[in-house]
Amino acid sequence: MLVVGGGPAGIAAAIAAARSGARTRLVERYGYLGGNLTAGLVGPCMTSFSLDGSEQLIRGVFDELVRRMAELGQARHPSEIPAGSAYSGFIEFGHDKVTPFEPEAVKLVAERMCQEAGVELLLHSFVADVCTEGGAVTGVVCASKSGLRLYPARVVVDCSADADVAVAAGAESVTGRESDGLTQPMTLFFRVRGVDDERVEEYVRGHPDDFRPFASIVAAATAEGRFPAPRRGVGMYKTLRRGVWRINTTRILGRDGTDVADLTAAELAGRDQVDRLVRFFRAELPGFAECELLDTAATIGVRETRRIVGEHVLSLADLQRGTHFDDVVALCGYPVDIHDPTGAGGGVDDSWGTANAYEIPYRSLVPVRIDQLLVAGRCLSATHEALAAIRVMPPAFATGEAAGTAAALAARLGVTPREVPVGELQRALLAGGVYLGRTTGPASSPQPAP
Incomplete structure (x- = not known):
């Protein structure tokens, strides 16, 4: 089988497939794995726990990766990180139990996990075309320094984030x-580096009325036309390195x-x-007087593009009700997090009223009509609102x-996905090691928190 995209979804898909006995190839356009974890500099990982922080929902490959990075001193397990901490960007709602990590550690540990599982890595390659026969995907054509090459596959898993394979194969998308x-x-x-961590914490804690860190300073500068991005505050997350912070504050509107x-x-x-x-x-920001740019991400961070139309379209109502699905394959607890497509507003918002934990069904990974193809990550089958909750990395x-x-x-049984x-x-x-809840029909069994 073949996995397209070496980001969070692709890493987990390839490792899981190989550990299940399938001969697995992973195609990735960069020279390293990780996607938004590495090339995108996105971090920390948002919560893998229930909304109230009481139970870890996302375990399996994700938890193994985090624990192996923590053993190297390059991550902290989410169970150690409370809401409202500097690692959580000083945000309370939806930010309990986030995962701070170092991007270079992801590259190393993810590669090791793939190689140990027997995954064949094909880096510096991207999909140029998709082969189909009778409404089924039969392989992909990859472009690289070596030219164009066809890679046949019994099953393809599209983890491209943009549904590239699915759309090229003729799958319906929105x-x-x-x-x-x-x-x-x-x-x-x-x-940025050179930040006075203590001064930042002192200022932020001393201004609890700010919507986000430095919101009052940003508001005043915005009113005077001096703030350079359409934002209402500074999105900032303390890293494991003293004086180094991730900044999530740029905003580019109206681009596809x-x-x-x-x-x-x-x-x-x-x-x-x-x-x-x-x-x-x-x-103008307290604690940042001596800061300097450390690096920018290797790629722009894209929150949303195409989503397939699958056998089930996950809806906001599903998240709000905590709908139980007989074909549940994942549990999540992150809330709706919609950044305004036209302005400075948006972000995590408790007014959407998502459940403490909600389920994702297998049918949301299965495109209608197209066979021998599965989709995972932020291009799975969901509404705009539901996607805003499940688009993050865990x-x-x-x-x-x-x-x-x-x-x-599917490959072992000789059936379609x-x-x-x-x-x-x-x-x-x-x-x-995946957790599917305490009542998942005949396949379930309660699992203790790690």
């Missing part, structure tokens, strides 16, 4: 919000993450905002692990 098709804005993450001209424009706009933001930080790991396990099972016996899939996931 983009953006239902009203106008607009997508959430892009962000170029960057890191599947259009090369828009991606180019977004990269240019993002770096321009970074330059102006760093100068603003040095001049759920991507969870759906990737489910897809990889299912693909291996949509024909995979759900009970057998769930038992395989449980055996791999």
